[in-house]
Amino acid sequence: MFDRFVSGAASPGERVRAYARVENAACAARLSAMADLLEQTYAASGSAEREQWRCDNWSSVCAQIGAAQTLTSGMVNALLTNAVILRERLPKVSAVFAEGLITYLLVRTICQRTALVQDSAALQAIDAELAEQLWNWGAKSLSQTDADIDTLVLRHDPYAVRRVEDVVRTxxxxxxxxxxxxxxxxxxxxxxxxxxxxxxxxxxxxxxxxxxxxxxxxxxxxxxxxxxxxxxxxxxxxxxxxxxxxxxxxxxxxVVIHVIGREAVLGDAGNGATADLAPDTDPASEPPTHPEPDAQGDPEAETDPEFETGGEGEVESGLVTDPPPTPRTGDLTAQRRALAGEPPPLLSKPLREYTLAHLIAELNSDPGEFSPASPGIVVGGPVLPATVVAQLAMHATIKKLIHPGQAPPEPRYRPSQTLADFVRGRDLSCRHPGCTRLIDDLDHTIPYPWGPTCASNLAGYCRQHHLLKTFWPGWSNVQYPDGTIVFTDPGGQTSTSYPGSRLLFPELSEPTAPVPVSGTPPPKHTAGLTMPKRRISRKEARRQRIDAERKRNAPWAEQYLRGSIPAF
Structure with a gap:
């Protein structure tokens, strides 16, 4: 498809230029395919009714694109927005992009800086002039790019200039x-x-x-x-x-912030750090009996900072016949306490008393220490060094995450607190491919009562993707005992989602009891359920935001127009 861009490119420099065009043109083709997918969704039967669904047509397409590329919802939303702008508002700029002559970064800037233009004649003029200039745009800084695009917009629609001052002052x-x-x-x-x-x-x-x-x-x-x-x-x-x-x-x-760490960190936590640690029971012989959370909402009833443990020990694999030298391992307590107080002096004596060789030797004399404990992680957030986790554990509520093992399913719809805690700790964030949002709901992969309430049949989702799975036709998934889920989108494409804990805490992804299925569940079990509705459609909300920003621009634009009138 892009052979014409690279034909005749013999030298390395020519190939760099050629493949840069191929990359840009491929990005343009990808955005065009996204716009095609959105048009196909709008053309489907019943799409008008779904425009005010909480998980509307746009959300469904974003979920499909995000699963195909493993991109977050925010990134996909921005890509699809620009794809629609190129298709509907800037076709001539889109044609230049398809030729590979401009980058997506420039295209994104153009879409943002022209977003407030409403008059069709002004938009066509801006599109035509920009397309002509883009053939010889050249290298420009980000600020110069903004200024040149704003100058063009200013000539055709002063009310549509994006004013950075307003953003900065908010x-x-x-x-x-x-x-x-x-x-x-x-x-x-x-x-x-x-x-x-x-x-x-x-x-x-x-x-x-x-x-x-x-x-x-x-x-x-x-x-x-x-x-x-x-x-x-x-x-x-x-x-x-x-x-x-x-x-x-x-x-x-x-406010509750969940952190998962290993018990080696808790042993260092100091006063009262292990006082609230749950007893290590055998889950196969003693089913959990904790109060039931609301599977459709937030199952956490605590209102204080919480700390969860992912289990004991490290996972080892393989044999090393000639191990490398063991690095120096520090004392976790000393490392934790070193986080507080004044930093130690870099040098033991004034700089003027050193020769260059002695200075280099002293700076390199302390190679540092490895932490004796593994890092932890904030549920839905970043990885934390073990010393930081140990410091946090000093004033946290300690709870133990218990792997269900081969325990039988629980005889109810809502999972127990112990099972809900495990699923959230195993998944960490929404399980839809590419989504990194916090978990809002725990969902049965095979709908209850056809599928039981057990770890192999439960997964965490953000509210939007939970609604997508529940209401939108064409989506299906299969969950395996180790927590792996394979999603199939309405187009038949498959994507695989793995538990978020499998890298730092692989023991949480060890297989649980297989799912015993009772009968054949319906394609979409939505009886008695209603999709939440938006107050206004997404398109109307966008129009209102544009109108509001143009209105804020009015005093400045009118002053500019008055000042541009000649004095004679």
Whole structure:
């Protein structure tokens, strides 16, 4: 299909240019196929009725594309949005893209910067002029690209210019998590009074610990942010003194964060870390008898930070005849305590007293240590180093994740708390291929009562993909005892989803009892169920957002138009 781009490309430089065009053209063809799939869905019988479903036609197509490419819902939504814009609003720009002359990054920018244009004549003019310029666009910075596109939009529709100032001035909070270190960066833009209140509150919470707390004031102020999130009225002390009145966990505050780690970390947790650890029962001989959660909602009744363990030991495989030198393994307690307090000095004496050779030798004298424990993971979030998990466990509720083994199914629709905890710990996030959302619902793969309530027949889903599985025709899946699920979309394409815990905690993915099926379930068991509805359709909501942004632009656009009138 793209042979014409690479024919005659002999030298490496020519092949680089040729295959860059092939990559761009292939991306254009992929977006075009997405737009075709959406048109096919809209043309299907009953599609108009599904436009106001909570999981509507657009969501169904996004799920199908996400499963085919293992992409998250947010990425697919952006790709499909741009595919529709190219098809319906910018056909000439789309033709240039199909020739491989521009990248998807530039196409995405064009779609964003022209999104507010509503007049069809203005849009056609912008499309034609942009397409002509794109043949010789050249290399430009991101800011210059935005400015050139905005200049073109400004000539044809001043009300449609995307004004970055409005976005920058809006308030908001963004959390960026670093999965390698277990640290999150919080960026917030708030009102001045809110900022002053936050600053004062952080300082007050930071001073609720005893004088022996090893953390610096800045470290305690940072921990105070988490205390605010949990709804605590004070900060738990980390002095580890047995008679410290401030060391106990504060009263619960309504927020639960689940972390899965190994028991080796819990043994280091210090005061009370293992006091609430559930007894290690034999699941095959003693079925769980915990209260039943709501399988359609959040089964967690606790309202305090929770810590779950994934089991004991490490999984070993293979034999090594000549093992490499064993790296130095540090003490987990010492490593955990090293997270608090002032950092140690980099050098033992002033820099001026070193020769270059001595300086290099001292900087390389400490190669560091491996942690003696495996890392943990935030359910639905990042991986955490073992030292960070050990620190968190000091003031957490400890619960044990119990693998069901070959235990028989539970005789009810809603799983017990123990079984629900295991399934959530095994899956970690929504099981639809490509989805990384938190689990909202636990679902029977084979509908109950045809399929039993057991680990091999339960999986976690976000609300949207749970609705998709329940109501949308053409979707089917098969679940295996190790938690692997094979999905088949309405087009007959298959995608495989594996439990999220299988890399860090493979023991949670060990096979459970096979599923005994009672009879043949109907194709879609939706009797008595109703798909939740949207207040307005997705298309109408988008139109309202565009109208609102154009209205906010009106004063600036009118001032620009008045200023462009000659004074004579």
């Amino acid at each position: 308030t908001g909070v963004t959390v960026h998590t670093d999965g390698a270190t277990g640290v999150a960066h919080v960026d917030a833009t708030v009102n001045a009074t809110d900022g002053a209140a936050f600053d004062r509150r952080a300082d007050l919470l930071a001073r609720t610990v005893c004088d022996h707390d090893p953390r610096t004031l800045d470290q305690r102020r940072a921990a105070a942010l988490g205390a605010m999130g949990f709804g605590w009225d004070r900060l738990p002390c980390m002095c580890e003194e047995p008679d410290c009145d401030a060391a106990a966990r504060p009263p619960v505050g309504g």
